[in-house]
Amino acid sequence: xxxxxxxxxxxxxxxxxxxxxxxxxxxxxLFLRKGYDATTIDEIVAAVEVSRRTFFRYFAGKEEVALxxxxxxxQLFLSALATRPADEAPLTALxxxxxxxxxxxxxxxxxxxxxxxxxxxxLIEGTPVLMAASLRNAIELERRMAAEIARREGVDPERxxxxxxxxxxxxSVMRVAMDEWAEDEVMDTAGLSRIVEAAWxxxxxxxxxxxxxxxxxRD
Amino acid sequence: xxxxxxxxxxxxxxxxxxxxxxxxxxxxxLFLRKGYDATTIDEIVAAVEVSRRTFFRYFAGKEEVALxxxxxxxQLFLSALATRPADEAPLTALxxxxxxxxxxxxxxxxxxxxxxxxxxxxLIEGTPVLMAASLRNAIELERRMAAEIARREGVDPERxxxxxxxxxxxxSVMRVAMDEWAEDEVMDTAGLSRIVEAAWxxxxxxxxxxxxxxxxxRD
DNA sequence: GAACGATATGGCACTGTGTGCCAAGTAGCC
DNA sequence: GGCTACTTGGCACACAGTGCCATATCGTTC
Numbered sequence: 313x314x315x316x317x318x319x320x321x322x323x324x325x326x327x328x329x330x331x332x333x334x335x336x337x338x339x340x341x342l343f344l345r346k347g348y349d350a351t352t353i354d355e356i357v358a359a360v361e362v363s364r365r366t367f368f369r370y371f372a373g374k375e376e377v378a379l380x381x382x383x384x385x386x387q388l389f390l391s392a393l394a395t396r397p398a399d400e401a402p403l404t405a406l407x408x409x410x411x412x413x414x415x416x417x418x419x420x421x422x423x424x425x426x427x428x429x430x431x432x433x434x435l436i437e438g439t440p441v442l443m444a445a446s447l448r449n450a451i452e453l454e455r456r457m458a459a460e461i462a463r464r465e466g467v468d469p470e471r472x473x474x475x476x477x478x479x480x481x482x483x484s485v486m487r488v489a490m491d492e493w494a495e496d497e498v499m500d501t502a503g504l505s506r507i508v509e510a511a512w513x514x515x516x517x518x519x520x521x522x523x524x525x526x527x528x529x530r531d
Numbered sequence: 532x533x534x535x536x537x538x539x540x541x542x543x544x545x546x547x548x549x550x551x552x553x554x555x556x557x558x559x560x561l562f563l564r565k566g567y568d569a570t571t572i573d574e575i576v577a578a579v580e581v582s583r584r585t586f587f588r589y590f591a592g593k594e595e596v597a598l599x600x601x602x603x604x605x606q607l608f609l610s611a612l613a614t615r616p617a618d619e620a621p622l623t624a625l626x627x628x629x630x631x632x633x634x635x636x637x638x639x640x641x642x643x644x645x646x647x648x649x650x651x652x653x654l655i656e657g658t659p660v661l662m663a664a665s666l667r668n669a670i671e672l673e674r675r676m677a678a679e680i681a682r683r684e685g686v687d688p689e690r691x692x693x694x695x696x697x698x699x700x701x702x703s704v705m706r707v708a709m710d711e712w713a714e715d716e717v718m719d720t721a722g723l724s725r726i727v728e729a730a731w732x733x734x735x736x737x738x739x740x741x742x743x744x745x746x747x748x749r750d
Numbered sequence: 751g752a753a754c755g756a757t758a759t760g761g762c763a764c765t766g767t768g769t770g771c772c773a774a775g776t777a778g779c780c
Numbered sequence: 781g782g783c784t785a786c787t788t789g790g791c792a793c794a795c796a797g798t799g800c801c802a803t804a805t806c807g808t809t810c
Contacts, residue, residue: 324757324806352795363760368797403737443670444663451666465742474742476707477734484699488692515696518622519738523684523693543777543786571766582789587768 332370334360339377344431348378348439375445381432382446386453389413393460402461402475406482407512414501426499433494454479485511551589553579558596563650567597567658594664600651601665605672608632612679621680621694625701626731633720645718652713673698704730 338359342351353374357367371377392409400408417426436442457479462469469475489511493504517524557578561570572593576586590596611628619627636645655661676698681688688694708730712723736743 322807327806328758353797354795364796365761365798366759369758372797374796401742440667444660444667447666447670448659448663451662473707473711473730474733474737476710477704477730478737480703480707481700481734481738484703485696488695488699491695492692511692511696514693515700516738518693518697519700519735523620541778546777547787572768573766583767584769584790585788588787591768593767 328370331360331362331366335362335367335370336377336380340381340428340432343378343435344428348374348435348442375442378436378442379446379449381429382436383449385413386449388416389453390456390460393457396464398464402465402478403482405461405464406457406478407508410482410486410508411505414504417499417501426501430494430499433490437494450483454483457482481515485515547589550579550581550585554581554586554589555596555599559600559647559651562597562654563647567593567654567661594661597655597661598665598668600648601655602668604632605668607635608672609675609679612676615683617683621684621697622701624680624683625676625697626727629701629705629727630724633723636718636720645720649713649718652709656713669702673702676701700734704734 335356339351339356342355342359353364353367356377357364367377371380389409392412393405396405396409417429436446454476458469458475461475461478462472465475467475486508489504489508492511493500493507496503554575558570558575561574561578572583572586575596576583586596590599608628611631612624615624615628636648655665673695677688677694680694680697681691684694686694705727708723708727711730712719712726715722
């Protein structure tokens with residue numbers, strides 16, 4: 313994603329993009345090595361040789377730079393959703409868009425972007441202020457996803473709650489599945505796919521107020 | 532909830548509780564009148580005549596005092612869930628516990644705790660840092676609720692994802708329903724109940740990959 | 751290549767949040 | 781009343797975040 317910039321823009325734009333990338337990379341490296349709270353903005357900007365003031369021209373704050381990479385995946389997801397076949401049911405479109413993004417990773421037991429992704433995820437989960445900011449980003453992403461589902465289905469999201477419900481259901485299942493999967497230390501995308509499918513099966517069973525598949529309702 | 536304290540404790544404990552309540556009340560009054568960002572900790576402690584240092588002995592930070600009342604409702608909810616009949620299905624128990632807590636409010640068009648609750652909810656929704664902190668609290672509440680569901684169902688929440696799924700499903704439906712309901716300015720609990728029921732119906736339809744009740748699946 | 755306008759950067763001073771330390775004050779107990 | 785345990789207030793500090801302005805750099809035109 314980052315290597316597609318600058319092909320047809322000026323030096324000024326290219327320098328800005330390089331500064332932004334350098335800040336995001338330096339921040340991530342420091343956060344993963346020292347922890348979020350123990351890393352200061354002064355340390356990040358020193359690593360890139362720009363001023364604090366410049367930092368705040370690229371990022372609204374310390375949290376935003378920490379979540380910068382995760383937000384790139386959100387863009388990937390929205391693009392994937394927008395290009396799903398128009399006649400696909402909403403939940404199917406969401407699930408398949410998610411699978412597309414996941415396939416961007418390879419199985420990379422101890423290297424590459426997948427490993428870094430897992431390490432950043434653990435950092436975020438373990439840092440309350442980042443977890444909070446990440447959740448708020450997720451809410452905003454849900455709103456945009458719901459708008460896309462509403463567009464695909466030709467309904468008004470302000471009047472019809474089904475887009476919002478489908479998106480929040482999708483995120484709920486994904487979050488429970490990813491919490492379960494991330495207990496391992498390995499970027500095993502096939503394993504995640506299996507957990508996700510099983511979680512959807514459990515959810516369908518549960519929504520009919522049953523606890524196991526095959527059980528009759530009992531209230 | 533707050534008036535049950537101090538009956539059998541010493542003066543020191545009673546003074547601490549009064550200070551804590553005074554800070555929470557002063558903070559809420561200032562946040563609702565001036566906004567969260569425009570209110571400083573110095574203003575809150577000046578209103579109660581204690582020091583900044585004392586403030587930080589009662590609350591971990593500015594966000595925590597803003598969410599103090601909301602977290603009291605979380606305790607109410609957990610208590611209500613714990614006392615639901617043991618043989619109730621998980622989703623039914625969650626829904627009925629929620630209805631119990633909601634009934635603590637009356638329909639109070641322009642006064643009382645219900646009105647204050649709505650105003651605080653709008654403040655939180657409109658303040659990114661509070662929204663983020665609130666969402667993180669909700670995650671922690673979900674974890675405790677899942678533990679309670681797991682206890683009721685006699686399963687290990689570390690091995691069985693159904694407690695987590697049922698809780699996150701419940702929260703998802705409630706959040707979509709409350710977003711829809713809170714567009715009004717009135718504490719209409721009957722209206723909320725109707726929206727919640729309708730949202731559950733839509734969710735059940737959707738989880739079977741249908742968009743309307745009665746529609747055959749089409750993928 | 752120089753000039754000029756537009757834009758980016760760095761430095762500074764400032765506000766506000768949050769925290770550790772320690773002296774002074776207060777509550778509880780005997 | 782004395783002593784102990786606990787609470788409070790003041791202070792100095794670190795850090796995040798921001799507005800303002802002088803200086804530097806890039807892009808465009810000639």
